[in-house]
Structures are given as structure tokens and as C-alpha cells.
Amino acid sequence: MIIPGLPAAGGRRNNSGSRLAAIPWLIAAVAPCAAGEPFADIHVHFNWDQKEIIGADEIVARLRRANVAFAVVTSTPAALALELKQAGGDLIVPFFSPYTHELGRQDWYLDANVVRLAEAGLRDGLYRGIGEVHFMAGFRPRIENPVFARLMRLAQRFDVPALIHVDAANETPFVRICEAYPELKIVFAHAGGNLTADHVRRVIERCANVTIEFSARDPWRYGGLTGADGRLLPEWRDLVIAYPERFVTGTDPVWKVTRTQTWDQADDGWDYFAQLLSYHRRWIDDLPKPVRDRVRLENARRLLACDRLHC
Numbered sequence: 001m002i003i004p005g006l007p008a009a010g011g012r013r014n015n016s017g018s019r020l021a022a023i024p025w026l027i028a029a030v031a032p033c034a035a036g037e038p039f040a041d042i043h044v045h046f047n048w049d050q051k052e053i054i055g056a057d058e059i060v061a062r063l064r065r066a067n068v069a070f071a072v073v074t075s076t077p078a079a080l081a082l083e084l085k086q087a088g089g090d091l092i093v094p095f096f097s098p099y100t101h102e103l104g105r106q107d108w109y110l111d112a113n114v115v116r117l118a119e120a121g122l123r124d125g126l127y128r129g130i131g132e133v134h135f136m137a138g139f140r141p142r143i144e145n146p147v148f149a150r151l152m153r154l155a156q157r158f159d160v161p162a163l164i165h166v167d168a169a170n171e172t173p174f175v176r177i178c179e180a181y182p183e184l185k186i187v188f189a190h191a192g193g194n195l196t197a198d199h200v201r202r203v204i205e206r207c208a209n210v211t212i213e214f215s216a217r218d219p220w221r222y223g224g225l226t227g228a229d230g231r232l233l234p235e236w237r238d239l240v241i242a243y244p245e246r247f248v249t250g251t252d253p254v255w256k257v258t259r260t261q262t263w264d265q266a267d268d269g270w271d272y273f274a275q276l277l278s279y280h281r282r283w284i285d286d287l288p289k290p291v292r293d294r295v296r297l298e299n300a301r302r303l304l305a306c307d308r309l310h311c
């Protein structure tokens with residue numbers, strides 16, 4: 001079956017097509033994509049393997065068409081975020097990625113030059129945050145590595161947020177980070193992914209400095225955030241309503257992560273941007289208005305000091 005917003009037959013595979021068939025509301029939500037209220041997208045990428053198939057101008061056009069107020073972009077290599085900024089102006093809020101070359105995710109934590117580049121970029125006002133930084137339980141780098149510690153101290157000194165992705169079975173590794181840097185604004189990436197609402201509640205309660213972002217690429221990736229009607233599951237809804245100032249949202253249009261054996265293929269994640277955004281708009285629209293406005297836009301504006309700096 002062909003879903004608007006998905007590549008037609010002959011395009012790259014979508015390994016979750018069977019799940020889409022079970023989500024009829026999504027078809028109506030995706031086609032055609034009505035813009036909706038202004039939306040802060042706190043998590044997008046413009047990586048080298050995306051640039052192979054989409055340019056900065058086209059990404060900016062898609063963000064504008066979707067009425068994105070501003071988007072936080074993090075790139076591998078880091079400098080690509082600045083290329084997108086040049087194309088999008090105030091629409092783009094670049095974060096410094098420690099992955100400064102194409103394979104930087106593999107060795108950034110061994111390279112002190114990453115810290116020097118981060119400091120120069122923050123000092124010159126080119127970047128408005130640090131991240132995305134990934135930690136996978138059982139793999140290097142470890143949370144305690146000194147390059148990461150220096151990056152976090154830099155973010156704190158420049159009063160900018162750090163976007164951190166931790167893959168783990170519970171909230172403990174993330175809490176170790178947020179308790180180690182209590183003055184630092186930290187964004188927890190991908191709520192709705194591996195951790196449950198109870199795990200995330202404990203992060204919120206332990207660390208007042210953490211903002212939670214939803215970019216789990218659901219319903220295609222995890223399926224733990226919303227029900228078949230596209231609305232938040234009760235445990236997530238209760239949490240968002242209990243802490244409405246602590247949540248923001250992002251699309252994270254990176255698609256290779258959901259497949260196997262794609263090292264030789266470009267990432268066509270931006271082809272899925274409109275449908276990911278429609279998914280988030282659906283559950284956000286179901287929240288009481290004051291909560292909805294915070295999660296959709298206001299919390300992100302506060303996090304990124306948009307009143308003082310441009311967003």
C-alpha cells in the first residue's frame with residue numbers, strides 16, 4: 001500500500017509498513033499535511049548521509065511548510081548544522097555535535113580537540129547548545145569520560161542546554177548525569193522510547209534541571225507512547241499534565257536506525273518528517289490548551305532563551 005508521505009514502490013524500504021496499515025487515523029492526519037499551530041521541533045539532524053539526498057534549502061522549505069517555529073539541529077559532522085543555519089536563519093537553532101567528522105561518533109570521546117572546537121563555537125555564538133551525545137549501556141564511551149565532562153562544564157559556563165541520548169534498561173545512567181551537573185540544562189532525548197513513564201517520572205523528580213523531549217519516532221519505532229487512537233497512553237498523559245513545564249517535542253527524522261544492513265545507504269529520514277510531525281501534533285492537540293501550548297512551543301522557547309536570543 002502507498003501512504004502519502006512515504007516513498008512510493010521502488011523507493012527505499014520501510015520495514016514497518018504492516019504497522020501503518022493498523023493506524024487508519026494516520027492516513028487522514030498525514031494527507032494532506034495541514035500546517036497547524038507553530039511548533040518547536042527540538043530534535044532534527046542534518047547529517048552527511050542525509051545531505052547526499054536532501055539539501056539545506058529543501059529542509060528549510062519543509063520546516064516552513066509545516067509551520068515549525070524553530071528547529072534544534074545537530075549534525076554529523078558538526079559544521080553541517082551551520083550550513084542549515086545559513087539557509088534557515090532564525091528558523092534554525094544549531095547545537096554543537098562532538099561528532100566533528102563523518103565517523104566522529106566512534107572516537108569523539110578520545111579527542112580533546114572536540115572541546116576546543118565546542119568552546120570556540122559557543123564563544124562566537126555559532127551554537128546554542130551541545131549534543132546530541134549518545135551513550136549505550138555496556139559500550140564506550142562511559143559517562144565518566146573526561147571529554148564529556150569538559151563539554152558539560154562548557155555548556156554550563158555558556159548557559160546552554162545539552163541534548164543527551166542514553167540507551168539503558170532504566171533511568172539510573174541518565175540520573176547519574178543529571179545529578180553530576182545540577183546547574184546544567186539537560187534535555188533527555190527520546191521519551192516514549194526504551195524507558196517507561198515511571199522511569200521518566202523518576203528522572204523528573206530527581207533532577208529539576210532536566211527537560212524531557214519526545215522524539216521516539218513513534219508509532220513506527222517503539223509503540224509505547226500513544227494508543228491506537230493516536231492519543232497519549234494514560235500514564236504518559238498523567239505525567240505530562242502533572243509536569244507541563246518539563247516537556248518538549250521533536251521529530252528526529254533519522255530513519256536508518258530502524259533498519260538493518262544500511263551502512264551503504266543514504267538516510268532518507270527527511271522523507272518521513274511530515275508524518276512524524278503529524279503524529280506529534282495529534283497527541284499534543286488532545287492535551288488541555290495551557291499544557292498543549294507549553295509542550296508545543298513555550299517550554300522550548302524558555303529552554304533556548306528565545307526572548308533574549310532569536311528563535
Ligand SMILES: [Zn+2]
Nearest residue numbers: 132165189190
Ligand atoms: Zn538519539
Ligand SMILES: [Zn+2]
Nearest residue numbers: 043045132252
Ligand atoms: Zn537524534
